[in-house]
Amino acid sequence: MVRRPSARAYVGQWVFLLVVLAVGGLLVSELADNLARRNMHFGFGFLFAQAGFDIPFHLISWSIFDTYGRALLVSLLNTILVSAMGVVAATLLGLVVGVMRLSVNWLIRNIALAFIEFVRNTPQLVQIIFWYLAVLQTLPSPRQSIVIPGGLLLNIRGLYVPDVVMRADGSLLTWLACFILAATPFVWRLRLRGRRLGAKALVLPVIAAGLLAAGIEQVEFPSLTGFNITGGTQVPPELVALWAGLSIYAAAFIAEIVRSAIEAVPSGQAEAARSLGLRSGQVLFLIVLPQAVRMMVPQLTSQYLNLIKSTTLGAAVAYPEIFQIFAGTVMNQAGKEVETIVIVMAIFLTINLLFSAFMNWYNRHVALVER
Amino acid sequence: MTAELPSEATAAPSGDLARFIDTRGSLGRAADWLRRNLFSSPSNTVLTLLVLVLLWVVLPPFLDWMIFDATISGDSKAACTGGGACWTFIKLRMHTFLWGHYPPEELWRLAAAVALLVAFGVPVMRERVRHRGLFVVLLLTVFPVLAGILLVGGVPGLPYVDTSLWGGLMLDIIISFVTVAGALPLGILLALGRRSELPVIKYLSIGFIEMWRGVPLLTVLFMSAVMVPLFLPNGVSVDRLIRAMVAFTLFNAAYMAETVRGGLQGVTLGQEEAAYSVGLHWWQVQMFVTLPQALRIVVPGIVNNIVDLFKDTSLVTIIGLVDLLGAVNQSLKDPAWLGLAKEGYVFTAVLFFVCCFAMSSYGRSFERRLNRHRTGRAKHEP
Numbered sequence: 001m002v003r004r005p006s007a008r009a010y011v012g013q014w015v016f017l018l019v020v021l022a023v024g025g026l027l028v029s030e031l032a033d034n035l036a037r038r039n040m041h042f043g044f045g046f047l048f049a050q051a052g053f054d055i056p057f058h059l060i061s062w063s064i065f066d067t068y069g070r071a072l073l074v075s076l077l078n079t080i081l082v083s084a085m086g087v088v089a090a091t092l093l094g095l096v097v098g099v100m101r102l103s104v105n106w107l108i109r110n111i112a113l114a115f116i117e118f119v120r121n122t123p124q125l126v127q128i129i130f131w132y133l134a135v136l137q138t139l140p141s142p143r144q145s146i147v148i149p150g151g152l153l154l155n156i157r158g159l160y161v162p163d164v165v166m167r168a169d170g171s172l173l174t175w176l177a178c179f180i181l182a183a184t185p186f187v188w189r190l191r192l193r194g195r196r197l198g199a200k201a202l203v204l205p206v207i208a209a210g211l212l213a214a215g216i217e218q219v220e221f222p223s224l225t226g227f228n229i230t231g232g233t234q235v236p237p238e239l240v241a242l243w244a245g246l247s248i249y250a251a252a253f254i255a256e257i258v259r260s261a262i263e264a265v266p267s268g269q270a271e272a273a274r275s276l277g278l279r280s281g282q283v284l285f286l287i288v289l290p291q292a293v294r295m296m297v298p299q300l301t302s303q304y305l306n307l308i309k310s311t312t313l314g315a316a317v318a319y320p321e322i323f324q325i326f327a328g329t330v331m332n333q334a335g336k337e338v339e340t341i342v343i344v345m346a347i348f349l350t351i352n353l354l355f356s357a358f359m360n361w362y363n364r365h366v367a368l369v370e371r
Numbered sequence: 372m373t374a375e376l377p378s379e380a381t382a383a384p385s386g387d388l389a390r391f392i393d394t395r396g397s398l399g400r401a402a403d404w405l406r407r408n409l410f411s412s413p414s415n416t417v418l419t420l421l422v423l424v425l426l427w428v429v430l431p432p433f434l435d436w437m438i439f440d441a442t443i444s445g446d447s448k449a450a451c452t453g454g455g456a457c458w459t460f461i462k463l464r465m466h467t468f469l470w471g472h473y474p475p476e477e478l479w480r481l482a483a484a485v486a487l488l489v490a491f492g493v494p495v496m497r498e499r500v501r502h503r504g505l506f507v508v509l510l511l512t513v514f515p516v517l518a519g520i521l522l523v524g525g526v527p528g529l530p531y532v533d534t535s536l537w538g539g540l541m542l543d544i545i546i547s548f549v550t551v552a553g554a555l556p557l558g559i560l561l562a563l564g565r566r567s568e569l570p571v572i573k574y575l576s577i578g579f580i581e582m583w584r585g586v587p588l589l590t591v592l593f594m595s596a597v598m599v600p601l602f603l604p605n606g607v608s609v610d611r612l613i614r615a616m617v618a619f620t621l622f623n624a625a626y627m628a629e630t631v632r633g634g635l636q637g638v639t640l641g642q643e644e645a646a647y648s649v650g651l652h653w654w655q656v657q658m659f660v661t662l663p664q665a666l667r668i669v670v671p672g673i674v675n676n677i678v679d680l681f682k683d684t685s686l687v688t689i690i691g692l693v694d695l696l697g698a699v700n701q702s703l704k705d706p707a708w709l710g711l712a713k714e715g716y717v718f719t720a721v722l723f724f725v726c727c728f729a730m731s732s733y734g735r736s737f738e739r740r741l742n743r744h745r746t747g748r749a750k751h752e753p
Contacts (some may be wrong), residue, residue, distance in 0.1 A: 005568050005653070013571040020575065027602045034601045105415050106408035107422045121727035122720040123682040125689075126696055130716040133703075136711070309587040316689055327593050337597045345586045345594075352585040 031338070044343075046334050047072065053329055055320045057236050068330060075325035076347065082242055082321060083308045089247035090307060091300075094254025099284065101259045112255065121254035127314050128245030132317040136237040142229050151221040151232075160222035166215050173215040180208040185318040238319035242311070250307045257299045261292035294366045301359035305352055312348075322347060402519035448708055460711050461718050464702045468718070471538015471693055479530065481541065483519045496733070498740070504663070511552040534612045538693040540722060543684040546616055546694075550680055553620035555673070558627025559666075562635055563657060566627065578630070578747070588683055591618045596690040615687055623680050631674055634669035635661060674734030678727045685723070697717055 015199065035042060047069040052206035055062050059077045062070070119127070128133035140146065145155040153160040166174060184204045222232025265288050273287040274280075323344055331340045409419045440455030451457035461468070470481055491514040494506040511587055522545075525531040537545070566575030583591070596611065603609065618737035639662050646660040688697035697713040702708060 009653070013569040017571045017575070030604055031602050034603075034605065037605065104408070104411055105418055105422075107419055111422065117728065118720075118724060119600055121682075121724045121731060123685040123696070123723055125685045126716060126719050126723060129696070129700075129710075130720065134712040134716050301416070312587040312589040313686075315589065321590060323587070327590065331597070337601060341590060341594050341598050345590050348587055348590065349582070349585040 007025065014304055035338075040335065042338060044339055046336055046339070049334070051330075051333075053323065053333065057239065057320050064298055068334065070320070071325055072343070075320055075322040078319070079237060079311050079321040079323075081310050082239060082246065082314065082319065085248065086241050086246035086307050086311070087304050089243065090250035090303075093247060093251035097251060097255035098258025098262070101255060101263060116252045116255050119249055120256075122308055124245060124249045127187075127249055128241055128313050130282035131244045132237065136241050142224065143227065145224065145229070151294055153222045153224075153229060153232070155229075156237070157229075157234065158237045159240050160229050160232040161235060162222065163220040163231060163233045164218055165217045167217040171215075173211045177208040177211040177215075180204055180211070184208075236319075238314065238317045239318075241317050242314045242319045242321075246307050246310055246314070249310070250303055253303050254300065257296050257303065258292070261295040262288055264295055265291045297359065297363045297366060301356060301363070304359070305355060308351060308355065309348060348359075375438060385589060422714045448711075456714050456717075457711055458714065460702070460708050460714055463649050464698075467539060467698045467702060468695055468722075471698060472536045472540040473538075473541070474532060474536065477524075477530065477532060480521045480524070482533075484521050487514060487518055487521070511555065515549060534610055537612070539698050540695045540726075542612075542687070542692065542694040543681065546612075546619060546684045546687065547677065547681045549616045550619040550623050551677055553616075554623040554627050554680075557620065557624035559631050559662065561624060561628035562631035566635060580625045581627050583622050584629070588622055588686055589689060591622045592686060592690050594618065611690075612692060615690065615692060617678065619684070623676065626676055626679075627673065630669050630672040631665065633672065634665035634667075637668045638664045670741070671734045671738040673728060674737070678730050678734075681730070682723065691746075695722065 019043045032042075048067050050064075051066055051068050051071045052064050053071075054064055055071065057078065059081060060074060062074050097112045097115060100108050101116070103109050103112075136158075139154060139156045142153075142155045142157060145153040145160075148154055151162045181204075187204060188201060206268055220228050220231040224230075235307040269287055269291065270283050273283045278286065311321050314321040315328060318324060326340045326344050331337055334340075405551060410416045436455045438455070440453040441458055442451040442453050442455065443458040444450060445459050446463060448457065448460070450459050466475075470478070491510045493505075494500055495503060495510050500506070520526060521529070522537075523534070549744055551602060552693070558704060561576050561580055564572045565580065567573045595614040599614050602610065642660055642664065643656055646656040651659070684694060685696040687694050688700060691697075693701060699719050703712055703715050
């Protein structure tokens with residue numbers, strides 16, 4: 001501490017707190033007045049009332065007879081789905097572009113640079129709307145679907161992906177596989193004491209994959225019958241557009257993080273590895289990236305948080321995430337302006353806190369232990 | 372993974388040394404550059420050829436659409452007969468995209484405001500200028516007042532122009548400017564507050580900063596549009612644009628605060644101790660010793676914040692203000708111009724790109740100058 005604040009300052013801060021509380025109290029009393037004048041009541045009881053509107057895309061069952069509370073759950077799951085898809089895609093794409101930025105090949109380096117500069121300097125909302133209105137909405141009708149290798153179909157109604165049908169009696173196998181996958185990290189840690197795991201690390205995941213494969217009855221590929229597509233799962237264009245917008249935008253920022261982290265790894269590390277005879281791919285994956293990752297974690301965390309908060313932009317393309325459903329449909333229908341905004345804000349604050357707590361834990365886990 | 376890390380072995384001697392060694396002609400140098408940058412190894416050659424093939428497939432149709440098959444003449448959609456983009460649409464709607472429905476006979480006021488901006492902005496941006504701080508303060512206080520009077524009017528000689536007529540890129544710029552003018556001072560106060568030794572001030576600042584940083588901007592804008600009227604006394608109403616500006620200011624103040632805090636942490640403790648020991652008060656220490664040093668370090672960070680908030684102004688479209696993106700959205704719904712989404716959004720993206728890229732480039736050049744200055748000074752220190 002440089003110097004202790006004066007006694008006047010100590011008193012002053014409490015006066016300031018009083019002023020803040022007084023202004024807050026005044027606002028709340030105005031709110032109460034205004035609500036009373038409009039015959040509105042503050043409360044969250046409406047969550048148990050019947051919603052009566054449809055949610056076009058839902059991961060768990062939904063009907064118009066369900067409550068607002070269940071609508072909250074449905075839309076929250078949609079938000080989490082697009083966030084998770086975005087985080088994974090943005091990380092992979094960002095990693096590739098970031099490494100491209102450092103290539104010895106002039107063309108590759110500058111294509112990556114152009115991509116990063118263009119994406120970083122245009123608004124994310126414009127990008128999302130562009131993907132939705134200018135790309136996905138101009139795709140051909142189902143009859144002229146674009147066939148993507150791997151059994152995927154793309155048309156104006158969205159992306160059709162193959163559906164995996166599990167055998168009715170296969171659920172036990174699936175549960176077992178999930179259990180094995182969940183237990184894998186712990187087994188690795190037990191076995192890791194003192195020696196390297198090597199190829200043995202793959203034993204458990206391979207068993208789990210085998211069990212999962214044994215439980216599959218058939219894979220249904222989407223196909224055109226008449227005017228419609230049958231089989232497969234439809235990913236709505238709203239989700240595809242939002243996913244593309246979120247992950248491409250975040251990827252450009254992540255690429256710069258990856259680049260600066262790789263550049264921050266002392267060049268002696270790569271030189272030493274090369275002089276030992278490692279190939280450039282090995283140098284990258286075994287020497288440079290593992291050291292760069294621990295420098296990236298704090299910045300990546302804030303990018304991921306930005307991505308999660310940006311899922312609210314789905315409102316612009318009518319993807320039924322929590323903002324679109326609650327601050328849009330529910331607010332208009334139930335007339336609960338204050339409550340719905342408070343719910344949405346509280347949920348994002350909670351997601352933020354949980355996610356930062358997790359990433360801080362992970363950061364401590366990978367951070368360099370100074371001796 | 373196909374890309375490789377740049378290795379010292381492949382990098383050629385640079386600068387004066389290379390010019391000294393290189394006795395071949397320019398053709399030889401070009402061949403050397405090609406070999407080094409595109410064909411340095413078999414895998415690199417394959418990669419180069421692959422990229423060239425990809426560009427050959429992608430670029431010609433794109434250029435055809437953008438330029439060679441595009442139409443810009445005429446005054447209706449019927450003029451767009453080529454297979455390419457229909458820039459006629461952009462040309463005819465340009466005025467809406469740039470300044471919304473600002474009355475045409477009052478446009479000189481807009482031009483005057485831009486001229487004022489240049490007059491106030493140039494002293495701030497120039498490389499060697501004394502009293503830069505004073506010019507920044509003028510740009511953020513006197514200029515907004517003058518420009519506000521010019522654009523809103525309502526004084527003798529200047530008829531009143533309602534803010535609902537404002538729109539297009541002009542609206543994005545105005546919102547950004549007001550936000551910066553409000554969020555920068557507030558952010559500095561919050562950053563100082565977060566480092567304060569007074570517990571109440573410290574935790575109020577932390578709470579304020581973390582709350583705004585934890586919620587999406589869109590919820591804050593919705594709050595300003597829908598919730599704020601419920602908190603105002605009966606009969607009092609605030610213009611929708613001003614409410615949005617306040618929301619932007621509070622939200623971005625939290626981000627500015629974190630940027631400024633990074634700069635405050637970069638000022639060594641000895642500076643503050645020395646200032647206290649010559650008898651300065653807290654305010655004097657912050658104003659004359661800590662902040663001038665901290666703010667210089669964080670200019671690139673603040674420019675990044677400004678670029679981000681400028682991009683974010685496009686979100687006002689969702690609460691019904693007609694900024695550039697909103698104007699494009701509206702024009703695309705015009706029955707006479709249906710099906711031109713690609714042109715509309717490509718134009719929007721390019722216009723935003725030009726503005727943001729200019730700002731980011733300025734931030735980067737400032738950073739380079741800063742580093743040069745710092746290393747230059749370090750050389751003279753014992």
